[in-house]
Amino acid sequence: MIRWLVAIFSLFAIAAGAASAEPVDFVRDVRPILQKHCYECHAGDVRKSGLRFDIRSEAMKGGEIYGASIVAGKPEESPLWSFVADEEADLAMPPEGDRLTAADIGTLRRWIEEGAVWPDGVDTVKLEDPRDHWSFRQIESPPVPSVKQTAWPKNEIDHFILAKLEQLQLAPSAPATRTEWLRRVTFDLIGLPPTPQEVEAFHNDQADGAYERVVERLLASPRYGERWAQHWLDVVRYADTHGFEVNTERPNAWPYRDYVIEAINQDLPYDQFIRQQLAGDTMNANAATGFLVTASVLLPGQIGKDEPSKRLARQDSLDEIVTNIGTTFLGLTVHCARCHNHKFDPISQREYYQMQAFVSGVEYEDREIARPQGDMQADQLHRWTERAREVALELARHAPLADSTSPRAMINSYENVDRFAPVRTTQIRFHVKSTNSLEPCIDELEVFNADGQNVALAQLGGKVSASGERRSPKRHDLRFVNNGVYGNSSSWMSSEVGGGWVSVEFPQPEWIEFVAWGRDRQGKFTDRLAVDYVIEALGENGQWIRVADSTNRRPFDISKNSHTPIEVDSLSEEEQAEVRRLLEEKETLAKKLSRLEEKQLVFAGKFRRPDEIHVLSRGNPEMPKEQVSPGVPEVLGVTALAQDASEASRRIALADWIVSKSNPLTARVMVNRIWQGHFGMGLVETANDFGHNGVPPTHPELLDWLSAEFMQSGWSLKRMHRFIVLSAAYRQGGDYNADAAALDADDLLLWRFPPQRQMGEVIRDSILAINGNLNLEMGGPGFSLFDKRGGLTGYAPIETFGEEGLRRMIYSHRVRRERDAIFGAFDCPDYGQSTSRRRESTTSIQALNLFNSRFVLDQSGVLAERLRAEHPEPAAQINAVYGLVLLREPSPQELTEATAFVNEHGLQTLCRVLFNSNEFLFIR
Known part of the structure; x- marks a missing residue:
């Protein structure tokens, strides 16, 4: 109460003393107060709470916490006055240093009471209109500039680039060699190196349109979508865990990744x-x-x-x-x-x-x-199904004959193979004598001839008949027993409890070697399984001849319904290795097919x-x-x-x-991202920030011309790629020019093609591709890089990978905040923040990883084995490894040094050295 009375009396005294004074002048009386007490925190680039007092419009508008700072005629409603007048206010101003004198406070009050007159033209700084910014202006296609070197440009891009160079009296670099350009464009478009055969074919293609044909081949490759999806996923922060401290697994995120790949491949x-x-x-x-x-x-x-x-x-x-x-x-x-x-x-x-x-x-x-989603997953389903059939055929050839005295695998609900000496017949009958429960059920009866063809298929003319009547036209109809589809929902079921028969007649006589059948090859049902049966072939005299039965199988044990189609230990060592590989592949395929046939979840927007x-x-x-x-x-x-x-x-x-x-932003932003993917830096360096805090474009007219073209051409990404990679600017060599660098050290004007280090994923994929063991299977859940797929901490990296782990790295399971132990050192993002452009650091860890990691050691060994198998002579091996890794022959000096090096350290070590070379790691 006392404080308020003192304040009131002080104000009355100030007001009384000023009653006869002349009106307050802003420049003479008010601005000096603001400069002394307010500008330190509220002027220029320092705008605490978003408030500034050096410009009229900003001062009147106020900051982030309250509304208008100055309300003309109402000092008590004006934070500018109330915060300086009340020493105990929550936001008493100024917070530090000398406070305003009673006279200054009175001056501010009188100025506000008199209408807070702030004349035009007295501000010490002029505020630019933030809306008048290059990126907020409408896109207008500018005219293509004329140039002096008229022979150099190959399209409009080159006119814009060359016009800037000529302004500074600079010239573009000489063209890259054919091999340099092919390597560059192949890495840019598909993220993998060209093969020596592709290099040779390009050199041999001297007809017009050779460059265009390369670009069309690359854009049509499924690898193109994988490469450019990686750029997109960096920006949108895609990962397979939720992040934050708990970082739990996000197991159903991958369908979005697959969608992006397919959309890009289709040029959506x-x-x-x-x-x-x-x-x-x-x-x-x-x-x-x-x-x-x-x-x-x-x-x-x-x-x-x-x-x-x-x-x-x-x-x-x-x-x-x-x-x-x-x-x-x-x-x-x-x-x-x-x-x-x-x-x-x-x-x-x-x-x-x-x-x-x-x-x-x-x-x-x-x-x-719904499953499958899109062409890519439909193609997966077809490829996996076909491969599963191939694996089944290969395994069947290792099964013992029906009359063999060696032990055979137990009957199981998943799949059974009965192999016998070839017999010529027109019909096979599968006669069930008893089951483990209820009526017998068979999801698919397959009969294979000597060529490995399933001649029972309806589409090949196989006709089926059976005892009893069909059970259900939607699920267990007779026609399902030879339609090529596995699973309970597409199976034949007898109407006879514990028995019944089904037969297949062929259009012409066939030499039959084995029969494959199962209760439910999706592995969901184990009941209704035939445990006592006879397989018969129709003889020439019309009599049924037994070719196999269940008597030489182990008894069925429902408590151990395990899938053991072949007694592996009874085979030779060479056969055992092959069979175990096939069994592992079969199990992997079964899991993949099961996932595709189940209802699929996706971590996506739910509304x-x-x-x-x-x-x-x-x-x-x-x-x-x-x-x-x-x-x-x-x-x-x-x-x-x-x-x-x-x-x-x-x-x-x-x-x-x-x-x-x-x-005005959407087309500009995407065109800039495409440009960045080819030249390493966009026309706008800050690809995620086209605002005032971003970097202006180096070639604003070119950016707008490309953006207008992008929209007018139907928003086609592939068309933009063609346009860029077929330009003379992109076709330049990367040689250093000291005179040009003196004027443009960062090569922003593109007087040469800027060298770029490969992304970590590209390095890994390329090593596998060069070795010939890159698994090109597309889509589906990611393979693991660590021993766990989510959680707080403690991620141990996997060092040795099976076939699943040799897929392209875009198909790895991404854990936020955990970079790949080897290739993460090459500036891979941690998936927590949007990565619009990967920086290129140089660290000792990168060299150590590429020379000493288990992955590179293993892959160098694989490459050395390939070289030795294909080239018996050491000199030929060295020539071949240079051709595979660096796409060139070694120089005479390199050949001499490499030969001595291989003699001392081995071919595998030379492979490691080349994988660690800048020539391999950089695009030039």
Whole structure:
């Protein structure tokens, strides 16, 4: 009370003393006070709480915490005056140093009472309009510049590049050699090295269009989608764990990765690519919505049970979605406006929460999708099925004959093989005498001839008949017994309890060697299994001849229904190794087929009624302010929906706005990412930030010309790739030019092709490809790089890989915050943050990993074995390894030194040395 009385009397005294004074002048009386006491924290680049007092418009607007700082005529409602007048206010100002005198406080009060007159033209600095920024301007295709060296350009790109060079009196570099260009473009487009055969074929193709033919071949390769999906997944923070401290496994994230690969391979127009990732559930592309939830998240059981903790976790999850949308599609740090207006770009806090409202019905959960998804998984199903048949045939040839005295495997529900001496017949009958329970059931009866062909198939003319009547036309019909489909849902079942027979008649006589059959080769059912049976062939005189039966099999033990088709120990050592390899492959294939045939889950957007979204003071969910409806930043256009708009309509509207040709960012951002993928750096260095805090483009006219072309050509990524890699700028050599470097040390103007180190994944894949043991199987769950697939800590790296682990590295199981033990040293991201461009560090760990790791040791040994098998002479082996790894012959000096080196240290060590060489690791 005393403090307030003193303050009131002081104010009355100040007011009385000033009653006859002349009006307060801003320049003479007010600005000196602000300069002395406020500018240190609230002027220029220092804007604490987003508040500045050196510019009229900003001072009147206020900061992040309160509204207007100055309310004309109302000192008590003006934070500028109230915070300096009250020494015990929560935000008493200035917080440190000399406080304002009573006279200064009185001057500020009088100035506000008199209307807070701040004349035009007196500000010491001029504030630029943040909306007048190059990236916010509409895309207009500029004219193609003319150049002096008219013979150099191969397309419009070259005119823009050369025009800049000529301005500085620079010239482009000489063209790369054919081998250099082929190596460069092959790595760029598919992430693998060309083979020596491809190099030779390109050198031999001297006809017009040779370069174009190479590019078309690479763009048509399935490897292209794998290569460019890696760039995309870096940006969107894709991983197979949830992140944060718990970092639990996200086992169903991979369908989104497969979707990206397939979409890129199909050259899905980029505008459709965006639409599907935001609203794929409305377009029969459910896996695409995995984009919305690629970032880290805390699951419900991993947060506090109190309501404030839940609200905070929900806010964090929504922020991750807005972050992904802003950085990936728009190249803007929209998320920086979560707690206050953006400090650099014209994005208000309100607009940030309007963006949240578009996705406020999205949850991070698994959802069911149809199987298979897309051409890639359909192709997988076909390839795996065919390979499973091939493996079964190979295994069957190791089974003992029906009359053999050697022990045979027990009958099991999964699969059984009965092999016998070849017999010529037109019909086979499988007669069941007893089962382990109920009526007998067979999912597929396969009869193989000497050529390994299943002649029982209906599509080859096999006709079936059986005892009794069919059980169910939808599941156990007779026609299912030879339709080529495994599993209980496509099987024949007898109507006779414990018995019955089924036969297959062929269109012409066949030499038959073995019969394969099973109760349920998906492994789900073990009942209704034939345990006593006879297999018969129809003789020429019309009599049935027994060719195999169950008597020389071990008795069926239902408690040990294990799959042991062959008694491996009874085979020779050579056969044992082969059979064990086949059995392992068969088990792997069975698991893969089972996954494809089951209902598939994908960790993608799951949608519900949208939350109410409020502006949050300081981003705090416990301090809500006004409710907002979906809307976009005003600087980029106008798209707004009602607060009661449906969930799906919100995401569709957001996608429509992002891909609108009036949106100046979407095309620019993607064209820049494509350019960066080829030249190592984009025309805009900060690929995720096209705002004021980003780096301006080196060639703004070229960026806009390409962006306009991108949209007009139907948003085709492949067309952009063709255009870039067939340009003269891309075809340049990479030789250093000291004079050019003196003017442009970073090669921003592209006076040569900038050398780039390969990504870690490309190095690993290339080593495997050169060895000839790269597994090119596409899609499906990732293979493990560590001994665990999620959890807090303690990830031990796997050092030796089977065939599954020799797939391309994009198919590895990605653990957040855990880089691959070997190739992670080559600047692989940790998947926690968006990686728009991988930096290229040089560390001793990289060299040590490439020389001493178990993986490189093993693969060097594989390559050495291949060389010795293909080339008996040491000189030929050395020539061959140079050709495989470096795509050239060794020089005479290299051959001499390498020969001495191999004699002393071995061929495997030379392979290690070449894998560690800069010539292998860099694109030039």
